[in-house]
Amino acid sequence: MPEPTPRPVPRPSAGRPTLEAIALRAAVSLSTVSKVLNGRPGVSAATRSRVEQLLHDSGYARRGHDPERGGLLELVVADLTSEWSIEIIRGVERVTREAGLVLGLSALDDHLRPGADWIAGVLGRKPVAVVLQFSDLTATHRRQLRTRNIPFVVVDPAGDPPGDVPAIGATNWAGGVAATRHLLELGHRRIAVLSGPADLMCSRARVAGYQSALQEAGVGFDAAIAASGEFTRAAGEREGRRLFARNDRPTGFVCGNDLQALGVMDAAFALGLDVPRDVSVVGFDDVAPALWARPPLTTVRQPLQEMAEEAARLALRLRADDVENTRLELATSLVVRSSTAAPR
Amino acid sequence: MPEPTPRPVPRPSAGRPTLEAIALRAAVSLSTVSKVLNGRPGVSAATRSRVEQLLHDSGYARRGHDPERGGLLELVVADLTSEWSIEIIRGVERVTREAGLVLGLSALDDHLRPGADWIAGVLGRKPVAVVLQFSDLTATHRRQLRTRNIPFVVVDPAGDPPGDVPAIGATNWAGGVAATRHLLELGHRRIAVLSGPADLMCSRARVAGYQSALQEAGVGFDAAIAASGEFTRAAGEREGRRLFARNDRPTGFVCGNDLQALGVMDAAFALGLDVPRDVSVVGFDDVAPALWARPPLTTVRQPLQEMAEEAARLALRLRADDVENTRLELATSLVVRSSTAAPR
Structure with a gap:
C-alpha cells in the first residue's frame, strides 16, 4: 500500500537534512549519495533516481559559499x-x-x-x-x-x-511597435511584416507590436503581406522575392531579425530595386551584419x-x-x- | 660559494621526484608544496618561487591521466x-x-x-x-x-x-602570393599593398608574399603605394583615401585583413569609385564581414x-x-x- 504522505527525512536541529539521513532513508552508503551529488559514475540508474528524489523532497541544498576567485x-x-x-x-x-x-x-x-x-x-x-x-x-x-x-x-x-x-x-512587443512606427512616420502605408518561426514567443510578440502600431495609425492589417520563415538570410530573400512579385508591392518591410532583412535587401537588389529609394527595410537584433550591410541596416537593437x-x-x-x-x-x-x- | 652544479632532488626508484623530496629540499611542509602546485593561497611569494624553481629543476611533472569526460x-x-x-x-x-x-x-x-x-x-x-x-x-x-x-x-x-x-x-606568405597573383592575372599592374602592424610576423610574411608575386611577374615594387596600419576598417579607409588621392591611383589593393579591405571599399565609394569596376580589393582572413560586404569580398581564407x-x-x-x-x-x-x- 502506498504511503499517504511521504515519511519525512530526519533533519538535524538546524532544519537542514544531512546526507547521512538521506543515505539512511535511501538504504545506500554515504559514498553513494556523494557520488550522485557530484555526478560521478558507479551508481545504478534506479539508485541514482531514488537518491535524486530524496534530495529534492527533503529540500536539500548544498550550503552555498562565496564564489571563489578562479571558479x-x-x-x-x-x-x-x-x-x-x-x-x-x-x-x-x-x-x-x-x-x-x-x-x-x-x-x-x-x-x-x-x-x-x-x-x-x-x-x-x-x-x-x-x-x-x-x-x-x-x-x-x-x-x-x-x-x-x-x-x-x-x-x-x-x-x-x-x-x-x-x-x-x-521587450519584443515594444520593438515591433517601434520598427513599424518608424516606417509609418516616414509616410509608408503599405508595410509588409516578415516574422520568425511562429512557435517562438519573440516572433509572436514582434508581430503583435507591428499590428498594434498599424492599428494606432489607422492602417488596416493585410494578411497577404504578412509572411513568416526561419531566422535566415535565405528565408528573407525567398519571402522578399514573393512579396516583391505582387502588383501592390509593399514599400516597407518590418523583418523578424537582421538576417531576414539582409535577405529582403538581396531580393530587392536582384530585382533592380534600390534600398531605401524603392523599398525601406527594418531589421531586428542589431548584430554585427546589420552594420556591415550596404546600406547599413535600420534595426531594432536588442541589448543581447x-x-x-x-x-x-x-x-x-x-x-x-x-x-x-x-x-x-x-x-x-x-x-x-x-x-x-x-x-x- | 655557489655550488658548481645544482644538488639533485632525491628521486624514488622510478626516477620521478616525489613531492615529499621537494618539500624536504625546500624546507617546507608537504601541504605547502601542495598549495603551490594547486595555485592555492597562503604561501609567501618567496616560498612559492623557491618551490616553483625546485619543481622545475627536478623535472617534476604531475602524472597525466586520461582526460575525464566533463573535464x-x-x-x-x-x-x-x-x-x-x-x-x-x-x-x-x-x-x-x-x-x-x-x-x-x-x-x-x-x-x-x-x-x-x-x-x-x-x-x-x-x-x-x-x-x-x-x-x-x-x-x-x-x-x-x-x-x-x-x-x-x-x-x-x-x-x-x-x-x-x-x-x-x-601560411601567410603563400596567402600574400595568392592574393597578388590573382590581381596580376586579372591584368592589374598598379597594385597597392596595405599591411597590418609591421611588428607582427603575419604582416611581414604577407607583404613578402606580395613582393615575391610582383617580382615573379616582372612588376617593380613601388614603396609609394605600400602602406601599413592597424587591422581596422578605419585604417583601411584612411590609407585608401590617401592612395586614391594620387595621380597614379592604384587599380588594385592587397589588404592586410578583411576589415582593412572594407575600409578601402568605404574610401572608394566615398570618392564615387565603383568596386570592382574602378578598383579591385582583396582581403585576408575570410571572416564573416567579408561575406556580408557589398560587393562580397574576394579574400584569402585563413582556416581559423x-x-x-x-x-x-x-x-x-x-x-x-x-x-x-x-x-x-x-x-x-x-x-x-x-x-x-x-x-x-
Missing part, C-alpha cells in the same frame, strides 16, 4: 554559429572576468539539447552558477541544479520559460550583451541572496541607419 | 570583440564537445595579458590542456604549466612564438576554425603522447567573390 560560471549557448550567441558570450565573459571567475562554455547538440554528458559534467565541475541561452531545461535537470545549490538563469529573448525559472528577456551580463549577475546574486525579481525584460531601441527613407 | 580545456582568446577570436572559439569548442570536455574561456585584459588571477585559477582548476590565442606567455607561466603536466598550444597566425612552444599557424581545432587536438595529444611535430602551418586559400575584376 567556473557555466554558459550553455544554443549555437556557436550565430551572431546572437556571440553577443551572449561577450556579456557573460565580461561578468565572469570582473568577478575573477572563468567562463565554462558549452553549445547545444544537434537536437538543441545539452549533450547527454552535460548535466553529469556540471555536477562534477560544481560551477558557481549556470546561464542558459535556451529555456527548455528538463524538470529533472532543474531539480538537480537546485539540490546542488547551483543557481541558473535563462537569457532568452526568444522563448517562454516556465514561471519559476529566472530569466532575462527583451547587456541581457547576458544581467543574467550572469543575477545568477551570482541568486547564489548569495534571496532575490525578489527574477524576471526582467530589457528595453529594445530603434537604431536608424540607411536602409529606410520616405516612400517615393 | 575542462581552457582557451584564452586575445579579444572577444574580434571575428577572429570567434572563429577560434568555434574550433576549440567543437573539439571539447567531441571529447566530452567543457571549454573554459578567458579573454586577455586591456594590457593584452591574461588577468593576474589567471595562472592561479588555471592551476586550481587543473584543466586537461590549455589553448592560447597569443604567443607571449611568460617563461614562468610556461614552466608552471609544464610542472603540472598541463600541455599548452598556441594558435597564432599573427605572431612568432618561441621555438619550444607548440603552435599552429597559417580548423587551426583552432588542430591546436586543441594537439594539446590533448600532448597530454598522452610524445608528439613529434608540434609546429604546423595550415594552408591559406584564395576565395574569389565580387570585389575583384579586370582593370578598365
Whole structure:
C-alpha cells in the first residue's frame, strides 16, 4: 500500500537534512549519495533516481559559499554559429572576468539539447552558477541544479520559460511597435511584416507590436503581406522575392531579425530595386551584419550583451541572496541607419 | 660559494621526484608544496618561487591521466570583440564537445595579458590542456604549466612564438602570393599593398608574399603605394583615401585583413569609385564581414576554425603522447567573390 504522505527525512536541529539521513532513508552508503551529488559514475540508474528524489523532497541544498576567485560560471549557448550567441558570450565573459571567475562554455547538440554528458559534467565541475541561452531545461535537470545549490538563469529573448525559472528577456512587443512606427512616420502605408518561426514567443510578440502600431495609425492589417520563415538570410530573400512579385508591392518591410532583412535587401537588389529609394527595410537584433550591410541596416537593437551580463549577475546574486525579481525584460531601441527613407 | 652544479632532488626508484623530496629540499611542509602546485593561497611569494624553481629543476611533472569526460580545456582568446577570436572559439569548442570536455574561456585584459588571477585559477582548476590565442606567455607561466603536466598550444597566425612552444599557424606568405597573383592575372599592374602592424610576423610574411608575386611577374615594387596600419576598417579607409588621392591611383589593393579591405571599399565609394569596376580589393582572413560586404569580398581564407581545432587536438595529444611535430602551418586559400575584376 502506498504511503499517504511521504515519511519525512530526519533533519538535524538546524532544519537542514544531512546526507547521512538521506543515505539512511535511501538504504545506500554515504559514498553513494556523494557520488550522485557530484555526478560521478558507479551508481545504478534506479539508485541514482531514488537518491535524486530524496534530495529534492527533503529540500536539500548544498550550503552555498562565496564564489571563489578562479571558479567556473557555466554558459550553455544554443549555437556557436550565430551572431546572437556571440553577443551572449561577450556579456557573460565580461561578468565572469570582473568577478575573477572563468567562463565554462558549452553549445547545444544537434537536437538543441545539452549533450547527454552535460548535466553529469556540471555536477562534477560544481560551477558557481549556470546561464542558459535556451529555456527548455528538463524538470529533472532543474531539480538537480537546485539540490546542488547551483543557481541558473535563462537569457532568452526568444522563448517562454516556465514561471519559476529566472530569466532575462527583451521587450519584443515594444520593438515591433517601434520598427513599424518608424516606417509609418516616414509616410509608408503599405508595410509588409516578415516574422520568425511562429512557435517562438519573440516572433509572436514582434508581430503583435507591428499590428498594434498599424492599428494606432489607422492602417488596416493585410494578411497577404504578412509572411513568416526561419531566422535566415535565405528565408528573407525567398519571402522578399514573393512579396516583391505582387502588383501592390509593399514599400516597407518590418523583418523578424537582421538576417531576414539582409535577405529582403538581396531580393530587392536582384530585382533592380534600390534600398531605401524603392523599398525601406527594418531589421531586428542589431548584430554585427546589420552594420556591415550596404546600406547599413535600420534595426531594432536588442541589448543581447547587456541581457547576458544581467543574467550572469543575477545568477551570482541568486547564489548569495534571496532575490525578489527574477524576471526582467530589457528595453529594445530603434537604431536608424540607411536602409529606410520616405516612400517615393 | 655557489655550488658548481645544482644538488639533485632525491628521486624514488622510478626516477620521478616525489613531492615529499621537494618539500624536504625546500624546507617546507608537504601541504605547502601542495598549495603551490594547486595555485592555492597562503604561501609567501618567496616560498612559492623557491618551490616553483625546485619543481622545475627536478623535472617534476604531475602524472597525466586520461582526460575525464566533463573535464575542462581552457582557451584564452586575445579579444572577444574580434571575428577572429570567434572563429577560434568555434574550433576549440567543437573539439571539447567531441571529447566530452567543457571549454573554459578567458579573454586577455586591456594590457593584452591574461588577468593576474589567471595562472592561479588555471592551476586550481587543473584543466586537461590549455589553448592560447597569443604567443607571449611568460617563461614562468610556461614552466608552471609544464610542472603540472598541463600541455599548452598556441594558435597564432599573427605572431612568432618561441621555438619550444607548440603552435599552429597559417601560411601567410603563400596567402600574400595568392592574393597578388590573382590581381596580376586579372591584368592589374598598379597594385597597392596595405599591411597590418609591421611588428607582427603575419604582416611581414604577407607583404613578402606580395613582393615575391610582383617580382615573379616582372612588376617593380613601388614603396609609394605600400602602406601599413592597424587591422581596422578605419585604417583601411584612411590609407585608401590617401592612395586614391594620387595621380597614379592604384587599380588594385592587397589588404592586410578583411576589415582593412572594407575600409578601402568605404574610401572608394566615398570618392564615387565603383568596386570592382574602378578598383579591385582583396582581403585576408575570410571572416564573416567579408561575406556580408557589398560587393562580397574576394579574400584569402585563413582556416581559423580548423587551426583552432588542430591546436586543441594537439594539446590533448600532448597530454598522452610524445608528439613529434608540434609546429604546423595550415594552408591559406584564395576565395574569389565580387570585389575583384579586370582593370578598365
